[in-house]
Every structure is written in C-alpha cells, then in structure tokens.
Amino acid sequence: SSGINAEYGVQCTFLYSSRYIHSGAVEGLLPQVLGLVSTRFKTPIVSILYVALTTVVFVLIGNIDALIDSASFTMFPFIVLCCTGVIVMRYTHPELPRPYRVPLIFPVLMTLFGLFVFISPFTGDNWGISLLWVGLTLLGFPIYYVLVKDVFKIPGLAWAMKKLRDVTADALGCE
Numbered sequence: 001s002s003g004i005n006a007e008y009g010v011q012c013t014f015l016y017s018s019r020y021i022h023s024g025a026v027e028g029l030l031p032q033v034l035g036l037v038s039t040r041f042k043t044p045i046v047s048i049l050y051v052a053l054t055t056v057v058f059v060l061i062g063n064i065d066a067l068i069d070s071a072s073f074t075m076f077p078f079i080v081l082c083c084t085g086v087i088v089m090r091y092t093h094p095e096l097p098r099p100y101r102v103p104l105i106f107p108v109l110m111t112l113f114g115l116f117v118f119i120s121p122f123t124g125d126n127w128g129i130s131l132l133w134v135g136l137t138l139l140g141f142p143i144y145y146v147l148v149k150d151v152f153k154i155p156g157l158a159w160a161m162k163k164l165r166d167v168t169a170d171a172l173g174c175e
Contacts, residue, residue: 031147034163036174038147045172073121073130076106081115084108 022044025035038045058070086107103170123131145151150158169175 018044018047018051021050029144029148031161031164033161033168036165036169036172039173039175043125046168047175068134070129072117073133076117077137080111080118083111087111108120 021034022037023031024030025032025047034047034050035044036046037043056135064152086102087104090104144153147157147161
C-alpha cells in the first residue's frame with residue numbers, strides 16, 4: 001500500500017515538474033525551447049516530453065524504486081532551500097507584504113523533514129548512488145551558465161539555441 005502511494009506521489013511530481021520546467025524557461029532560467037506551448041492544447045508540450053523522456057531513460061537504466069528514490073532525493077534540497085528562505089525572510093524582512101503568511105512551524109518542520117530525506121540515503125549501502133545524484137544535480141550549474149547565460153560567449157551558441165527552439169516549435173506546432 002505504501003509502495004503504491006509512493007509511486008502515485010512520484011507520478012504526480014513528474015506531472016507538475018513539467019510546469020516548473022516550463023516556468024523556468026519562460027523566466028529565462030532554462031533554455032527557451034522548454035518554454036514552448038502547444039497551440040492546439042495550450043500545454044507546455046516540450047517540457048512534458050522532456051520529463052517523459054527523462055523518466056523513461058531512468059526507468060530503463062534502473063527500476064521504479066530507483067526512480068522514486070532519486071526523485072525525492074533530488075527534490076528535497078530545493079524544498080529545504082525554499083523553506084529556509086521563508087524562515088530567513090520572516091526575520092530579515094518582516095516588513096515585506098506577503099499574500100499568505102504561513103505559520104512558522106510549517107517551514108521549520110519541512111526543513112527538518114527535507115534534511116532527513118536528503119541525508120538518510122548517505123547512511124545506507126547505496127550512498128554511492130546518492131553521491132551520483134548530488135553530482136548530477138550540481139551539474140545543472142555549469143549547464144545553466146553555458147547554455148542559458150552563455151557566459152563564455154561561445155560562437156554560434158545563441159544561434160543554435162534559437163534554431164533548436166524554432167525547429168521544435170515548427171515540428172510540434174508550438175508558440
């Protein structure tokens with residue numbers, strides 16, 4: 001029963017993670033191609049396909065249990081950062097308006113739970129896989145600076161990224 005609940009939880013996570021990816025692309029934090037929206041269905045089709053392809057690859061490499069572990073393991077550091085940000089902002093900038101003021105106990109508990117979920121895999125036999133996921137997550141930083149911010153001003157990179165976006169938009173009927 002708990003295994004089924006975990007699988008459904010991960011499925012929901014993958015469904016809404018495509019929206020995170022789409023929003024990140026629209027805000028300029030991810031490659032623009034991931035921000036394309038289907039003109040017919042008005043859904044972020046490219047980010048949905050990206051999440052689906054990534055999920056299939058990880059299931060083929062490992063199994064569903066590994067996918068569940070890696071999904072929660074790589075998600076919780078960011079939840080911890082967000083919850084810690086709520087706590088810090090509450091004390092450093094109490095004057096800022098907030099549309100919804102969450103009781104402080106919730107971010108504190110979520111931070112503690114998130115730290116537990118992130119640290120506990122390192123205490124077991126599969127700590128090497130956990131270390132691999134940390135490395136893959138940290139790999140996002142150089143990818144961001146090379147592909148999105150183009151800090152090295154690689155000749156032709158901006159053209160190639162725009163071309164990828166245009167070709168994908170034409171192939172999938174996106175805007």
